[in-house]
Amino acid sequence: MAGVRGVGRKPHPELGQSVTGHHLCHHRHLYQESRRGRVGLTRGKRSADGRMRIGKEADMDRERSGSDDVHGEVERAQHEKPWQRYLEAELGLRHYWYPALFSHELQEGETRPETILGERLFFKRIDGRVYCVEDRCLHRGVPFSVRPECYTKHTLTCWFHGFTYDWRDGKLVEILSEADSALLGKVGLHAYPTFEKHQVIFVWIGDGEPADIREDTQPRFWDEHLVTHPVVRYKIKCNWRVAAENGFDAAHIYGHRHWIGMQQSGRIRPFGTYPSRQDIVQVLTEDGKPKGIVKQDDIHVYARQIEGQEVRVPLWPKDAPAVVQTEPRAGWVGCYLPCGLQVEGFPKPGKVHFEWYVPVDEDHHYYVILHAGYARSEEERQAFYAEAEPLAKLIWQEPGAKPEGFNNFDAFARKWSHHAYAREDWWHRERLFKPDYIITQWRMVVSKHARSIQRRGNCAPMEVDEGLS
Amino acid sequence: MAGVRGVGRKPHPELGQSVTGHHLCHHRHLYQESRRGRVGLTRGKRSADGRMRIGKEADMDRERSGSDDVHGEVERAQHEKPWQRYLEAELGLRHYWYPALFSHELQEGETRPETILGERLFFKRIDGRVYCVEDRCLHRGVPFSVRPECYTKHTLTCWFHGFTYDWRDGKLVEILSEADSALLGKVGLHAYPTFEKHQVIFVWIGDGEPADIREDTQPRFWDEHLVTHPVVRYKIKCNWRVAAENGFDAAHIYGHRHWIGMQQSGRIRPFGTYPSRQDIVQVLTEDGKPKGIVKQDDIHVYARQIEGQEVRVPLWPKDAPAVVQTEPRAGWVGCYLPCGLQVEGFPKPGKVHFEWYVPVDEDHHYYVILHAGYARSEEERQAFYAEAEPLAKLIWQEPGAKPEGFNNFDAFARKWSHHAYAREDWWHRERLFKPDYIITQWRMVVSKHARSIQRRGNCAPMEVDEGLS
């Protein structure tokens, strides 16, 4: 597992992987490492069942002393904003693979339109394979999808004048209303490469030869014996970057505290949890591997004082310390270009939670959640599927349903975060705090490593009322 | 019938008119005539009942040989875009007559507001005559129409402060809330000239003396013995130019192929039909006459091959040729400035179909359809009216009703064409094909002959939610 920065990783108990290399980052001035701030802190220990046992209370006051590099870095970064390209990436990153649909959303012979990164796409499954072309006739610009016509297996005919295209390469192969058109074979639609795995249909938004999809997906997506269960694909009015930052956000577990799953699991989760040290935030920049950030939270905050009154996580023992510092968590959370998150051990140990924030346009993203686990035999596979449905319900419920799934809060948080960023210049007015350190790192890795920024080109997404008089 | 370009016209069987002149166009480089491409083609013959009898199959491959001037012209034109003024005419052409209402929509004493070319108009019928003024008080800009007050026959009083105008000339004749205002007689509303004929109320959108309305209407509108039946006036979210091009579009008959009227009439219509030669497209530019384009389609496409599989018009005999070239059709389709279409012999021989694409604003037009025929006696008039209602149903049904009328497809096509042109720069990205030759000619005649382009001036159309809190 070369290419990670920071401290050596522990092997994953279930998968037997181990960290064997250590990639030296060449832009140290941005991601300077430090061990300061760790000295003298008492840490909790992780027991076999994954629950944290408290040693003794950490004197967290020291944490924000002059030697607090993380806080200082956040202050510096939000002042200097060394993430200019990220600010321009309103519409997403170009030349990447994106999850567009779940496999079950496109049955054999079915067609389906979607807008991704502002581009109008049209999908069809033919003989099991998924094809995708621009959903816009090159003649008069109409969407095929409002009245799709397919005379033969591999062709798509426009309902207006009969321009007929090959799904496989987008080429114009016939025009039903003209005799032997001189245009045949000379022009075509943009055809989008697709890839399907683990019940997810990916599409390449970019020009030229697509990159290796392994570079554009979360690492565990390629784990041996992985089995998956699609949870939801849900459109949210929120820019994809605000969504990604929310997904990866260290401290927003505060907002999740009412989640019924917390009560059910018996695990007591803190108000906030975040990395105290820069060196347990790993910046992934190795060539040929997914780029992104992996963090390990070691600070866990269980109680604070407000107006002299203690505000304490319910059920957190009265005599337990307010703040606990642990060894960096073995369970990882990573955020990967272009827009994917991977959470290990969620919603329970041995599972992997994948999610994506797929840009639709400047104001919307698709929130895509895929639940995964491991199965080495048919029996294990059956067990996985039997458990997947109830676990999926813990993760997501139709908005409005009670009790909510875990990630319903995230959908809520995003839709209410969008306004300030989109319309009140919040990219320049936000006031970040120490737990946002990983977010500043994320912005920088995107700025530095994104292949390309999607520009509002010749595509305009359909509006909700489009096609109505 | 001077002023037409191209081949001589055949007399209209019912009306006995004949083409007597031939107007020489002075911009030959744009509309260069050619007879090439006709040589050696076998043509069908039109029988007495108007149905085409096939001679033998045309070798259409030759049609797109190096000598295909029509295709070349379309390629050249869409590259050079010699129709700049047309591109600027988003809001319509100024200094023209437009059909605003059907007569039955404005009964004696009634008032009615409409927005045309972005201007807010207010109509009233007084003693049978139709008057029209700006629907905007010159004082505080409110629309009269939300609470019209008419104290006397010829006046309109604003509900706000009692400014009182004469419907006939717009002049401010009294103010009920001021004693002997110094403004009386000095200021006034814009008063729009109107004209009513054949159950259509026209309004002059322009300044100064209106043009002769005969110049701004389709020629057969003035035919002797014409009788008419209003079909529909329907607002569509689509720019008027996209609408006009759709109405006049040669090859889009492909999209109409499911029309029930085709099956009922027993006529087999091709997938596409268009003029093969520039000289059967007539550019009307004579002074004092309607300007526009008249086309005669001679190519008819009944079958094509897709992926080696024949796609054939249903009921088209197996042994009949895939493509037929006929004599140019005696029935004419013409598109006229500012925005009118005339189709002879539709929906059946002996009838005339008029339609207009009246600009409302940049994103909407009114689709106005008028069915017409001829009657020389009261008996014939009765016959016309008896037949008009069922024929109107073949032409248009309330959207959603099944089976659809013929022109419902056009409304559908337009609303789905608008997006690319309005928001995706399709005016510069469209890929026209040979049957669009007549559309390139239309754009050029508008660019060259339009009296004026309507500019977004001091009028803004009311939005749907206007006046709601």
Next chain:
Amino acid sequence: MAGVRGVGRKPHPELGQSVTGHHLCHHRHLYQESRRGRVGLTRGKRSADGRMRIGKEADMDRERSGSDDVHGEVERAQHEKPWQRYLEAELGLRHYWYPALFSHELQEGETRPETILGERLFFKRIDGRVYCVEDRCLHRGVPFSVRPECYTKHTLTCWFHGFTYDWRDGKLVEILSEADSALLGKVGLHAYPTFEKHQVIFVWIGDGEPADIREDTQPRFWDEHLVTHPVVRYKIKCNWRVAAENGFDAAHIYGHRHWIGMQQSGRIRPFGTYPSRQDIVQVLTEDGKPKGIVKQDDIHVYARQIEGQEVRVPLWPKDAPAVVQTEPRAGWVGCYLPCGLQVEGFPKPGKVHFEWYVPVDEDHHYYVILHAGYARSEEERQAFYAEAEPLAKLIWQEPGAKPEGFNNFDAFARKWSHHAYAREDWWHRERLFKPDYIITQWRMVVSKHARSIQRRGNCAPMEVDEGLS
């Protein structure tokens, strides 16, 4: 009552106040006084019951002679537009007190968001006092109000990451998800000063120390023994300036003529009424006092001729003159910065009608109506409240209810006036008339005396569909 310009004021019968001073305006070129136009006019006399008794018909023709300074001034002003700052005040005047809520809308412990002058505010009542902070977390910009959390009496905690603020000064006092944040005490929300009186909660929109609220409220609001009854707070799609001008509008009583209260009171009101002389329009500019305009209408128009036909106020006696000039009304109507109106003797003698046009954003204002009277004893107070409810119904009814309240017409008029001003450049195209003289004066006093103009800064109002996917 120093600081008024123009003729000396009569004492208010009930309150015994009298005009003791006369402020000399230093910009005489703008507000030049004149007595011309008064000579030789017969005036009505005000009887004890407040109804006007007619003397003899005024020869109003003279009124618009060359010596009509008021008309001339309106013509000049609308040509030169000496109110540039007013034109820029789309979003309201900054550094002023505004009525935000009625007291009963915010019970003890309740929270409530409002948008005023484009700023997102959040109110809470704690121990009877009203506090107000920005409704936007300084961290990620989310509104607190969608999920308010208050752990202790004086604090507000953000639902996202637990940033905790003091309602009293906006300071960040704790962060629940971080251990001992270095940000505590260093940053905070904007905290808005509030003031509550007569069942109205005011908020200071501005920076620095708020002005004395007496300068920003209508003078009678501070009268001894005043008792009040909130009538309505209603959001209208109309810019606040258009609303204020409508409220103060001299001649628009024409539109109110169908009001049932007119019939009930037995008072016959004219079609229009306005000041004939500049010197009965008072421009209030004295330091430390409310700025604004007070007008006294002396011209009353009861009948005009349209197309030779007399249009007469119903019930106005046939032999009574069409136009009556009276002594300037003792009852005053005043319009005060930032956006308040005061009408004495409405809806009946002895009452005071307050209203405000509080800017929400460029396209909306809150119409706030407060009914008031006087009570020196508990008995009089009871009497006031007993009468207030039925009087309030005369003033305002839920839109749609019949018969309408008096001010429902104003809401109607405003919503239909907004379009032309907002989208058709009506600020530069309007055609004012003589009764608008007071409006030109209002515009000038705002332009000259407004402390500051609100600019679209870093706040954007939530849209109706905000937070929906």
